[in-house]
Amino acid sequence: MESIIVEPEEVAQVRAFNRFYTHIIGLLDEGMHQTIHTLSEARVIYELNQAGTTTSASIAETLGMDRAQLSRLVGKLVSQNLVAILPRAGDRRSAPLALTLEGRKVAAHLNAMSDAAAARTLLEPLTPFERRDLVGAMRRIEALLAEPDDPTLILRGPRIGEIGWLIHRQAVLYNLEQGWNSEFETLITRIYADYEAAPGTPAKNLWIAEVDGEVAGSVFMLPSSESEDTAQLRMLYVEPMFRGRGIGGRLVAECIAFARTSGYRRMMLWTQDCLSSARAIYQKAGFTLAKEERHTLFGADLNGQYWVLELTPRG
Secondary structure, three states, rough: OOOOOOOOOHHHHHHHHHHHHHHHHHHHHHHHOOOOHHHHHHHHHHHHHOOOOEEEHHHHHHOOOOOHHHHHHHHHHHOOOOOOEEEOOOOHHOOOOEHHHHHHHHHHHHHHHHHHHHHHHOOOOHHHHHHHHHHHHHHHHHHOOOOOOOOOOOEEOOOOOOHHHHHHHHHHHHHHHHHHHHHHHHHHHHHHHHHHOOOOOOOOOOEEEOOOOEEEEEEEEEEOOOOOEEEEEEEEEEOOHOOOHHHHHHHHHHHHHHHOOOOEEEEEEEEEEOOOOHHHHHHHOOOEEEEEEEEEEEEEEEEEEEEEOOOOOOO
């Protein structure tokens, strides 16, 4: 297994951010819990409001709270008629919990205070552009650190700024992963410009894969310069934190389906054999290797490969 080296400055930045955000959370707590309820009580009320029905054990695990402490806290909320213990045979400690009607009213009030505190403390001081950056950075932190789930994948067209973002991300990524130099960035800038400049017919399309509001990957297709009945698949890309979820395969499948319905007879693509994950996706989709050639590009010795997929039976 390859050894992973974590740089000291990276560790220092993580710890600095943790101290900084702990301070921010403290400011939020001051602004949103001016009630008779403690912060711990408010957190339990929030979790119950989100879950609908759950158990003390589940809440303790979610909040990282000692079970004895949580039991006392739940008992207090039950005595205040905010939480109800639902009837269930067996171990009382695993009995389901739910908010009462009064508890839901308190939850709504706490949520409104939390929203107001977040808006006032974090968002209102910022410009719209700064707010967009802040919320986007928070999404990315959550996506990177949270346990993988099964989020909704959306395939859509590009929005303003996303093509430039894709060029930047791919240039940086392939420099880090493959050691490719600025020649690669120059090439893909031209490739995306060629896509934008291509006429609408024969058909072309570019897909953005979006997961929870984040760009997770992309691909585009346009007619080959060699033949108008051949579509060329270009720039398949999946963000590292979204790999292993089948997004690359979905993008390629969408590309193939679009090419078929648009009347193309075949598809082709050009890649490098060092990009093994992408090659596996192409092979699974039915592409076959047509030819390969060694060359020096992007400051590296590479083996370029051309792959082809027949979309209609040969006559």
